[in-house]
Amino acid sequence: MDWPLKQFDVKNAFLHGNLEEEVYMDFPPAYSNGGNTGVCRLYDMIIARDNVDEMSKLQGNHAAEFEMKDLGDLKYFLGVEVARSSKGIFLSQRKYVLDLLKENGMLGCKPVETPIVKKHHLCLNPSQKLVDKGRYQRLVGRLIYLAHTRPNIAYALSVVSQFMHSPNVNHIAAVMHILAYLKSAPGKRSIVWETWAGHVTDRQSTSRYFTFVGGNLVTWRSKKQKAVSWSSVEAEYRGMA
Template sequence: MDVHNAFLQGDLDEEVYMLPPPGYRQKGETLVCRLHKSLYGLKQASRQWYSKFSAALCDFGFCHSESGHSLFYLNRGAASVFIILYVDDLVITRSEISLIEEVKAMLHARFHIKDLGTLKYFLGIEVARSANGLTLNQRKYALDILKDCGLLGTRPMDTPMEQNLKLDNELGTLLSDPSSYRRLVGRLIYLTVTRPDITHAVDILSQFMHQPRQTHLDAAHRLLRYLKATIGQGLHFSCNSTLELCAYCDSDWASCPMTRCSTTGYCIFLGDSLISWKTKKQHTISRSLAEAKYRAMAVAT
């Protein structure tokens, strides 16, 4: 197909083209190849793959979840199947074994997939099953963070942050290489997926990514020493839990020394299982503790 090179950087009538491999084109030719499937490395590849996969699931009867485009669900009577997609990795769960076998047969017919069996490890999250329920933790991920920072042999601490510690933008010397601090805090943010106990400390540390100082790095290392003492902690989802939804929220008052904004915190339980939590600085300055708590209640609701 003879197409001008100007079209090679984008779509051409919703089709994708690429230059031929070296050795398949003579000097002076302007031939390109029309792709019938997406290839890794192309900017259109991720969109094409998601479109193809979601279309296959929707044809089978799946629906998109309103909470995220990577979550699909299928209801047939009392039975349900849920699929979560991350790039080309899938996690499938169900309420009835016969329905999931039907879904897996459909996926095998449409795609080249490999069934890895019962979920044990996914995106750094370890999954353990017992008669009491399901446990999620990031033990290996936390150990990797400690190893990269050279703190595997450090002395453990009982708390993630010093009591009444107030960090700001002025105390301490500027770090000569702020990228290491930013990388560390970024990894700690992902660790909060299964560690709600460090969420508040990580929220404070993430406020100084633009210009980190030595005091901020010392507080981050203090948090790592706490992780050393609680390396195996995670979330437990009980199989005997009720479906009663219960939420707790709280707020301090004008705790930020730089903006005088209050901090909201909440956690939501489904029966005995913690399913949602958050800590975040409020956008406006509250004039009283009661106002700060009402704002926290509104966010939690």
């Protein structure tokens, strides 16, 4: 609807290095939370409103309590780049991807065409050498955050996330394969995979769905089903259910 997007920051929360504790503020006077008591946790803030005067008033109210910094129009927030055009708002995590590749020594790797190998046969295998669990969990966690704008890696992440407590060399190789796929196009976005009886251990299917509002994609998910489907048709019915 072409509403302006403004970004503000609380300056004094970051004057003395990294903040070890969380910052809170009281609820605004007009806010009702059903009679419950509580406070708001403070972040960088994004404000969207159809009334510019009301946005300025809200900024003034915050400035009376905190030292505020006006960051202007929203362009970059928590690893997400924001660009506007006449067609709408474009979200990208290209810089986030490049930083991730650099941190893991993958900037010079050979790109691959898919986020995961077909018929990968990944499973818990006691005979395989284990790898650093902490590093594996941190890396998969960062990739999960990336999936906010990259639904095309959702299926691959649903696979590697199943081995968080006991990752081996095959599992970390699959994660590195995802990074190599991201190298091929850091800003690319595509679709989510689905498979019938694709899990090697339990033969369960993975289904996908997308939610559109006004023709715009707002949510997506790729999830392993809880029961085994005897046919692809049954898997589709379970996915719809």
